[in-house]
Amino acid sequence: MATILVVDDELGIRALLSEILSDEGHTIELAENAAQARAVRERMRPDLVLLDIWMPDVDGITLLKEWGGAGLLTMPVIMMSGHGTIDTAVEATKFGAIAFLEKPITLQKLLRAVEQSLVKAAPRPAPAVGLPSSYSRSNELTPQYVAPSSHNVMPQSSLPSAGLASEQSFELDRPLREARDAFEKSYFEFHLAKENGSMTRVAEKTGLERTHLYRKLKQLGVDLSRNKRGAGI
Secondary structure (H helix, E strand, O other): OOEEEEEOOOHHHHHHHHHHHHHOOOEEEEEOOHHHHHHHHHHOOOOEEEEEOOOOOOOHHHHHHHHHHOOOOOOOEEEEEOOOOHHHHHHHHHOOOOEEEEOOOOHHHHHHHHHHHHHHHOOOOOOOOOOOOOOOHHHHOOOOEOOOOOOOOOEOOOOHHHOOOOOOOOOOOOOHHHHHHHHHHHHHHHHHHHOOOOHHHHHHHHOOOHHHHHHHHHHHOOOOHHHOOOOOO
């Protein structure tokens, strides 16, 4: 996962972006102005910067130019603005920004821009040794299911590294509510493990609002702590 610096003078936006990106497994550093952003950039090298254009002391474009002129633009920068124009976006790109997001920023656009920026910035991995040319990593991550028998349902997954049990049975000789709860618990545990504990992605996969999802998991007694990615997330 990446270390992302969020620079915005609005507390609400910093808090929201921090929550969403932390939930995705990233480490978040926050700055409310250019001075704080400079300090964070000097103290560490973030993998990505989300930079607001309109700030009270030094605007984002000026800070972007400053970093570029000093040779400090070693990380991708996504510019953000609630009053942006085509000219602003072009100017930001001209001075080194990799993308431009217009506020209010939708969840899908944010995650897509962050993912694409990190992919562009990441070095290409060395090819795996000893794997046939037809091998695809996507095959390794695709869950497989066996057909249900007359007495139980046994989903099998090829995701042991994600902490999923290779076999899970459900006793059907029980009250409907208990059987349904047991299935739903395993269903959500499967998706939590598959998405490495990302509540945002699980909500998207299952079609539930995050608040409803949290309430549902608590009701089912799902242990969220073991699905969190990394310490402090």
